[in-house]
Amino acid sequence: MAHMLMLLLYSSLSLLILLFAFKLFLQTITRRKLHLPPSPPSLPILGHLHLIKKPIHRTFHRLSQKYGQVFSVKFGSRLVVIVSSPSAVEECFTKNDIVLANRPRSLVGEHLAYNHTTMATSPYGDHWRNLRRIGALEIFSTNRLNMFLGIRKDEVKHLLWKLSRNSCQGFAKVELKSMFSELTFNIIMRMVAGKRYYGEDLKDEEEARKFRRWIDHGGMEKKVKGVSKRMDAFLQGLIDKQRSKDEEENTMIDHMLSLQKSQPEYYSDQIIKGFILVLLLAGTDTSAVTLEWAMANLLNHPDELQKARVEMDHQIGQEKLMDESDVSELHYLQSVISETLRLYPAAPLLVPHMASDDCTIEGYDIPRDTMLLVNAWAIHRDPKLWDDATSFKPERFENGESDAHKLMHFGLGRRACPGAGLAQRTVSLTLGSLIQCFEWERVTKEEVDMTEGIGVTMPKVVPLEAMCKARPIMHKVLSESLHDV
Incomplete structure (x- = not known):
């Protein structure tokens, strides 16, 4: 009887390992087919956490200058996409607004925000x-x-x-x-x-x-x-x-x-x-x-x-x-x-969003459960969008006009x-x-x-x-x- 139990246990464990390996294989194959935003070289398990220096919005700004205004990093196993251009932001909050209306789950949201039930942390619904x-x-x-x-x-x-x-x-x-x-x-x-x-x-x-x-x-x-x-x-x-x-x-x-x-x-x-x-x-x-x-x-x-x-x-x-x-x-x-x-x-980085389904941004595939971060700080200081971008010039707003996707x-x-x-x-x-x-x-x-x-x-x-x-x-x-x- 004991021998049968041990055999059953080993068989179940082997099946679980096989299923897990198969799932990883499928994910790898699927991800290869996806046209994900460009990304820096990553480390196993850590992803890109070793690259993140504070303040984070400046780190993301430096990375965007090398990898583009829509790029991706991994926080451990979590895929994170950072957007730093008005056209990408407009696409996020017009065409993809409902898909990106979710919030990522977090310890703070779970314990402090009544298990993600406040207006700021609640899932879209x-x-x-x-x-x-x-x-x-x-x-x-x-x-x-x-x-x-x-x-x-x-x-x-x-x-x-x-x-x-x-x-x-x-x-x-x-x-x-x-x-x-x-x-x-x-x-x-x-x-x-x-x-x-x-x-x-x-x-x-x-x-x-x-x-x-x-x-x-x-x-x-x-x-x-x-x-x-x-x-x-x-x-x-x-x-x-x-x-x-x-x-x-x-x-x-x-x-x-x-x-x-x-x-x-x-x-x-x-x-x-x-x-x-x-x-x-x-x-x-x-x-x-x-x-x-x-x-x-x-x-x-x-x-x-x-x-x-x-x-x-x-x-x-x-x-x-x-x-x-x-x-x-x-x-x-x-x-x-x-x-x-x-x-x-x-x-400087707007409150994080999360994709509730697959979508595309500027031609890149954004898989479900991807975290989206908007680097407002970088857009607000982009010299292509603002004259003398890093200088304090209130006069630039005196006509009362402002593009919502430039100032957010x-x-x-x-x-x-x-x-x-x-x-x-x-x-x-x-x-x-x-x-x-x-x-x-x-x-x-x-x-x-x-x-x-x-x-x-x-x-x-x-x-x-x-x-x-x-x-x-x-x-x-x-x-x-x-x-x-």
Whole structure:
């Protein structure tokens, strides 16, 4: 009996090995027939991982100069195609938009993003379409963003007040990176749950302290599972607190909880937590980083800073603070932001896409389950597309025209960033207010270091410091009570 069992085991094992070998043989034959994008020489098992140096978008740019604007690499066994031309990008997000509307699976998506069920990580399909509908109607609609205008204005005033503490009599040195981060986190958390987590006027000091520790440790990529448990408990706590209150407040959580009563299948606690998570991760650091790059560019280009200030004084003056409704008249300010997003996109490689079926790009075969990366940074700096491509020239956008496939800081197609409107409002109001309310200079005569750091977004290696001096309008702002600020 034992002999028969052993024989059966060996036979089964041999069959499995044979089937596996046959499958590999078939894949090899199939791949040989495919016209894949060109690729550098690879190593067994590692693929091209040994070639990847940070920042990755610069590595891909160098490889594209040798292998073409559509080329491929392997991350281990995963085929990855990188596109760096507007024509290829247009083909990806028009003809192939549905096929490429999926997201690759990842540890972060599994543990942090509720097993790939958030709007950012969910596979393309009915669930994602429902999330997108909820986002478009209930979170990112013009009406909903207008409802939270007071929060954005209030937080910008807090920033202005903080900057003016030592700068009313003369120039004072300020560190802007942390201030921009605190601004964007406070805006999102007040929209979501009605409370600030940085600065003065904190409703719950202990909760705010825990939140700051969770965010500042940057442990999301290091200890995904541990972070996901703490994060889930934090988000669930926010929902439970709002649910237990006697009166409904004007927050996103309250609004979605009211919808939960009539449509519990669409507005489950997990769906609500997923939306908060996406807002926190996608709506805070990206805007903060963009503000830091924009100010760094203006400090290195005082003539452009002066031009933006002249426009501000001409359109708005020094008697009232600018408002979001003024932005449409501030064309040069908008050009400064567009030029910053061109040179320093917060997501230099757009959020990854994955092919749900076989397709072709620029004549190359793209097999199912291939990861697609768009090197927006390379396209934004391509000298064939942009005059004096690496120089900061806001004037290039003054005619108000821009080809979407040349400038794509918020992504393209079905999976484009749904929060683009919120980001543009936050960045425009903040940057315009800083120009209107303060004189700005570099800390030293040397230009601000514009070296790119390493991260999911594209941070500056050296946190931005600057000298600021309050302009006359700040005395008017400061004459108001802190309660109004």
